[in-house]
Every structure is written in C-alpha cells, then in structure tokens.
Amino acid sequence: xKVVLFCGGLGMRMREFSEAIPKxxxxxxxxPMIWYxxxxxxxxxxxxxxxxLGYKADVxxxxxxxxxxxxxxxxxxxxxxxxxxxxxxxxxxxxxxxVDTGVKSNIGERLxxxxxxxxxxxxxxxxxxxxxxxxxxxxxxxxxxEDNKIGSFLWVRPNLSFHVVSTxxxxxxxxxxxxxxxTDLRINGGYFVFRKEIFQYxxxxxxxxxxxxxxxxxxxxxxxxxxxxxxxxxxxxxxxQVLDKMYADSNVPWEVWNKxxxxxxxxxxxxx
Numbered sequence: 705x706k707v708v709l710f711c712g713g714l715g716m717r718m719r720e721f722s723e724a725i726p727k728x729x730x731x732x733x734x735x736p737m738i739w740y741x742x743x744x745x746x747x748x749x750x751x752x753x754x755x756x757l758g759y760k761a762d763v764x765x766x767x768x769x770x771x772x773x774x775x776x777x778x779x780x781x782x783x784x785x786x787x788x789x790x791x792x793x794x795x796x797x798x799x800x801x802x803v804d805t806g807v808k809s810n811i812g813e814r815l816x817x818x819x820x821x822x823x824x825x826x827x828x829x830x831x832x833x834x835x836x837x838x839x840x841x842x843x844x845x846x847x848x849x850e851d852n853k854i855g856s857f858l859w860v861r862p863n864l865s866f867h868v869v870s871t872x873x874x875x876x877x878x879x880x881x882x883x884x885x886x887t888d889l890r891i892n893g894g895y896f897v898f899r900k901e902i903f904q905y906x907x908x909x910x911x912x913x914x915x916x917x918x919x920x921x922x923x924x925x926x927x928x929x930x931x932x933x934x935x936x937x938x939x940x941x942x943x944x945q946v947l948d949k950m951y952a953d954s955n956v957p958w959e960v961w962n963k964x965x966x967x968x969x970x971x972x973x974x975x976x
Contacts, residue, residue: 705752705845707745708818708830710811711738712758726760728833729767730938733951735776736767737938738833740958743794747961748841750829751798754821756805756814765802771795812912819903830896835937836947836958837895844929848897851927855902855920858893859928860935863943892928893935934958 711728728738742753757764778791801821805814815830822828827849839858848856868889870879892913905916920926934957938944950956 705750706825706828707750708754709833710756710814711833712756712805725763729763732947741833754801754818756803758805758807761804810911812906812910827899832894835894837935838933838957838960839931853927854899854925856897856927856929858895859890859930860893862891863936
C-alpha cells in the first residue's frame with residue numbers, strides 16, 4: 705500500500721529549527737522526523753512512498769540522495785578497511801517518489817497533484833510527516849477495510865498544556881476551567897487512510913480536512929480511529945524539547961521496529 709507524505713509546508717511554528725530546513729527534516733537524535741515516520745510504515749511492510757515536496761525541497765532530496773547506510777546501521781570492517789559488510793540496513797528496499805507540489809499549496813492541493821502516482825491503488829495512506837505514534841498499524845487498517853468508508857484518521861488526545869474554559873454567557877462569567885488533558889476533546893492526529901474515491905470529493909484549491917471532509921461527513925463516509933496510546937506531534941519548540949528528552953532517556957515508544965526486535969530477543973531467551 706502506497707504512503708503519501710505531506711512535507712512541503714513552511715513550518716512557521718518551528719522557525720527556531722526550520723528556518724533553513726523543512727520541518728520534517730528537524731532531527732530527533734541523528735535522524736530527521738520524516739525518517740521515523742517512514743521507518744514506522746516500512747516496519748509494517750509499506751515501503752512505497754510519495755513525498756509531496758515544497759519548502760526547501762532540495763534539503764529532503766539531498767538527504768536521501770546522499771543517504772549513507774553505514775552511518776545508520778551496524779557494519780563489520782575487515783581487511784584493513786578494504787571490506788565493509790552491513791549487518792543490517794534500513795532504506796535499501798524503499799521506493800521513494802519525489803514530487804514538487806509547490807511552496808504555498810495546501811494539503812488538499814498537494815494530494816491532488818500526486819493523484820497520478822496513485823493510479824491502480826484502491827486504498828492508500830497519507831500523513832503529515834511530523835507526528836509519531838506506537839499504534840499497531842495492521843489493527844487500524846483492518847478496522848478501516850472492514851468498513852465501507854472512504855476516509856479515516858487517527859483520533860487522539862493532543863499534547864497541549866492549555867486549559868479549557870467554559871463560561872455562562874457572553875459576560876465572561878466562568879463556569880469551569882480544567883486542563884485540556886482532562887477533557888473529552890480530541891484532535892485529528894493524521895495517519896490517514898483513503899480509498900481512491902476520495903478524489904471525487906475534492907475540488908481545486910480546497911483544503912483536505914475542510915470542504916472534502918465535510919462532504920464525506922454529510923454522506924457518513926468518514927471515520928475517526930480512537931487511539932489512547934502514544935501519539936505526539938512536533939509543532940513547537942516545546943514539543944521538540946519533550947521528544948529530545950524522551951530520546952535521551954531511551955524512552956522511544958514510536959520505535960516500534962525496535963520493540964519487535966526486543967520481543968524476539970525475549971522469546972529467544974525464554975526458549976533457552
């Protein structure tokens with residue numbers, strides 16, 4: 705199943721990091737955010753990517769054009785350095801299509817511009833390229849495929865420290881105030897799944913989650929997948945700090961590929 709990644713925005717709320725690079729190229733550890741998102745999908749067998757490029761597209765292109773497997777994986781050096789053997793690899797079996805979708809295009813316009821690269825795909829996935837999760841993707845896909853809907857997205861609690869205020873009327877008299885995390889409010893966390901019919905609901909210049917989604921809602925063709933596990937978007941400097949701290953502490957729930965390796969090791973140990 706192909707995966708469309710939206711990675712052409714300006715990333716205005718991350719200007720501290722994204723002035724010279726696009727937001728998906730902001731690093732977590734020694735890899736950019738977009739790598740973690742792609743690695744997540746690849747772990748579940750989805751390795752055919754379409755990148756919707758825009759702002760600083762050359763940075764993303766150069767990263768993959770000059771990708772060095774030896775810097776990202778274990779390897780064995782022998783014969784005085786004349787022979788190098790990779791012990792594992794990551795992107796060697798990925799297929800990546802790079803598409804210039806403009807600097808100022810919205811998400812809907814970017815998706816329409818790559819429609820031709822999705823020919824023959826009954827179902828495809830899409831994502832913002834700046835959110836991480838430990839969600840078990842096969843469960844999510846099965847939930848979507850068993851339903852006769854056209855679109856789905858991850859329905860999550862956001863990483864916000866704001867307080868929600870309720871007032872009696874326009875006078876401003878406060879009825880209640882509580883942390884956002886203690887409310888029932890949830891947001892669109894990306895990780896979209898679409899049937900090819902989504903393009904029939906889109907018109908030129910429209911933002912994906914506004915007009916097209918409203919049409920889907922009217923026809924009861926849009927579902928939200930509720931998920932209470934780990935999810936976090938990187939929209940602000942504070943988000944970056946939180947993820948950096950988690951990474952430094954080896955608290956990396958989004959690295960589902962390493963969880964599998966750990967489970968395999970545990971099973972091997974038990975077998976012994």
